[in-house]
Amino acid sequence: MATYTTDQRQLFTGSTIAVLKPATTEQVADIVRLAAHRGIGIVPQGGNTSYCGGATPDTSGRQIIVSLERMDRIREVDPVSMSISVDAGAILKNVQNAAANAGLLLPLSLGAEGSCRIGGNIGTNAGGLSVVRYGMTRDLLLGIEAVLSDGTVVSDMRKLRKNNTGYDIKQCFAGSEGTLGIVTGAVLRLAPLPTRRASAWLKLASGAPLAELLALVRRESADLLTTFEFMTARSIALATEAMTNPPSVRAGSGGTVLAEFASSSRHVGLDELMEAVLAEAIEAGWIEDAFLAQSESQRTAMWQLREAIPEGEKRRNGSVKHDISVPLSSIQRFLDLAASQVRSYDADLELSVYGHAGDGNLHYNVLVPPDVDRTEFTKRIESGLSLQLYDTAAALGGTFSAEHGVGRFKKHLLERYGDVGRIAAMRRIKKAFDPAGIMNPGAIVRPWRKEPAS
Template sequence: MPDTAMLQRLRETLGEAGVLTDPERLAPYLVDHRDLVRGKAPAVLRPSSVAQVQAIMRLAAEYRVGIVPQAGNTSYCAGATPDASGGQFVLSLERLDKVRAVDPLDAAISVDSGVILQRAQEAAAAAGLYLPLSLGSEGSCRIGGVIGTNAGGLSVLRYGMTRDLVLGLEVVLADGTLVSDMKKLRKNNTGYDIRQNFIGAEGTLGVVTGAVLKLIPVPHRRATAWVELTAGAPLPEMLALVRRESSDLVSSFEFITARSLALVSGADGRLKSGSGGVILVELSSSSQHLPIEELLEGVMGEVVEAGWAEDVIIAQTEAQRADMWRIRETIPEGEKHFGGSVKHDISVPLGRTVDFLAAGGAAVAAYDPALELSVYGHVGDGNLHYNVLVPPGEDRLAFTDRIGRELAPALYDIAIGMGGTFSAEHGVGRLKRGLLQHYADPGRYRVLRGIKGLFDPHGVMNPGAMVDPAEGLIAD
């Protein structure tokens, strides 16, 4: 447990509002987003300035106490949850919530790491620009967590992952050192690209306190189609055709199975699944002159001609488009209402998506033919959310544990064998740490541990996330 002297020094530094110790107020910070992991902490620290974050880290280094950075607490892998020892502090970013500046000419936005993603989107829109990062949790996730997990989302196909949108970062290291690289430059070859170490590091190397993000012109025009697939439709070939014939204006290419669709309540009755599921495809453009609606109609005509679609519905109004996207974005909520699901964040090369669907389905059927799958995801970038629904009447946590031990390894083996991975956009956190140890190339894993040892030699940054503390750290 942390020394009481440290707690007193923290109160002196942060003030009473910056140190929460009341059990009721602590509770929401100590459980992960999926309610799979519950930890303990002597306090939640709520700094309101970068200087206060530096002071916290200096004290953590002095007392050798673990600090768990937490942004919106929407991690799917318990990457922002302290362990059960009661010896780790949670460092909440929620009070670091200022939009520092929006620069229309440089097309960039500078924000504190505690800014909610939706608020950053709104600030960009007010300046006539667009932050092309869209997540189901955008109303609650914060920029620091988005950067820490290198979040993906609905538009990766067009705009890339979070790391593709980060121009500059401000980070406090484990010893309190401030690394400030808040530049808006697209070109900057002045040594190692230090910022990339912290993107996707899940708070294990430092605390991100600020970021400069890339903006783009607002896509004023969108054309959206609901494609009812034929059985066995070749998704990679369809995507290639749509990208080619639309001059690569595709911003989203989302796959939904019939079972996933059935989980969504209040869906438009016209929006049905084909025998092979559904593709939700969207083209977008900032130009008022490009006839993307006609372009989409022409492309969808080719898809039907190729025999890949049983029917295609093109949204005629913004309300129709919104309903299509509401269905896609509320599938996780539908799974929750059903009783929950065991989530597998699979990624395979684009050309192997159909192969994985077949092999994964066979593996699940061989394990237990009564199990139901909810499969959907960003197949435009190879990411499938391959989720096993919790059977009615079964305990969710016990079922999750059993599937994690008995079925998930087979699914991951299939994905890895196809050149894929067990975590496409959810990160590693605490829940997938063992998978990283098991599947990572030994040389790559040695480098990963070496980087951890270099930035955090005493293991105070989010101990237990990503790298097992019991392994020790290397910095040679």
């Protein structure tokens, strides 16, 4: 059962009584009712791709894993309503393909899409490559089916865009990481399938203002921008080392942005639009040079390089990951302050910085030096430098987790940086949904307990 009890980054291994694999919502409800009766904790698991240990049991041996891998049906694709209804165990890539076969797009796209599952995407409110245009998972969620901690089934698999009939229960599950119940099904919003794309590799000038560049590109493209991915030269070098046949593109003195326009209309000249927008950016001195993909193979090569960065880090001995989110207007300020903090902490440290700059999300990763124990190095960085970086993000109005969630590993950070009132509200919600505390116990927040009267 090691596949199920060890987290994706192999930083923690828990213990479980059993791994259960239900095939239907009714079987999930039966499992939950039995676990509630026995007082056994339940850890829901999709693709087990969490970076924060959110799908890993603790070491008590008093928790079961409920894997939804057998619940992988595509229930319905509705081209007119532009929606897709699926089991929570459906692999994201398979859902994307089902939508594409109907001439539609599921905008959710991320590196783990070949193995992550829809229930986990909802549980972590996954972001990915297209947030700048389409939003996070919660923005795509139309309906939900879930099993509560007493076995009650919430069945709200409607395709409605508008439904103002009280509390929006489905949104309680987005970002809840299995602590409120087990999502078993979902209805997701689709979009027209792009038939044309314009992809550009932008070599940034030193000190290029990312926020202003992003604003220019969005405004002058009539908001046809789908992705705006920032990469430093070191990240690109790592990705290149991990690829068999990497493209010959390089970074500018200020790094690189991979920008892409997409449209379903045959009447929009995307290449001409991209060239015109980039001409303005070059004239402003923000871009040293730009390369516009001339074929699908060139576009694919650029994206393969972007997506190879995590593998490049892993091959080099891994990295200590920081999933930073800051307001768009503060991206450059964070990069400047964080670089200074790293130099002061240890000038020999190397960084791999990349991410979805279009939505303020930076993966600010500290590379583990060769021949150094990764676990010990991670502990040292996370107890020192990491907190300095998170302090800086918080001071700029940002947070320590943009899209990876909280899970077990970052619970202490929520306690440190979270608003007291917001954490209290979260605990009350947890108590209301899960009074016995059996749903993914130990993840996100401690149970709420009423303080004794003084």
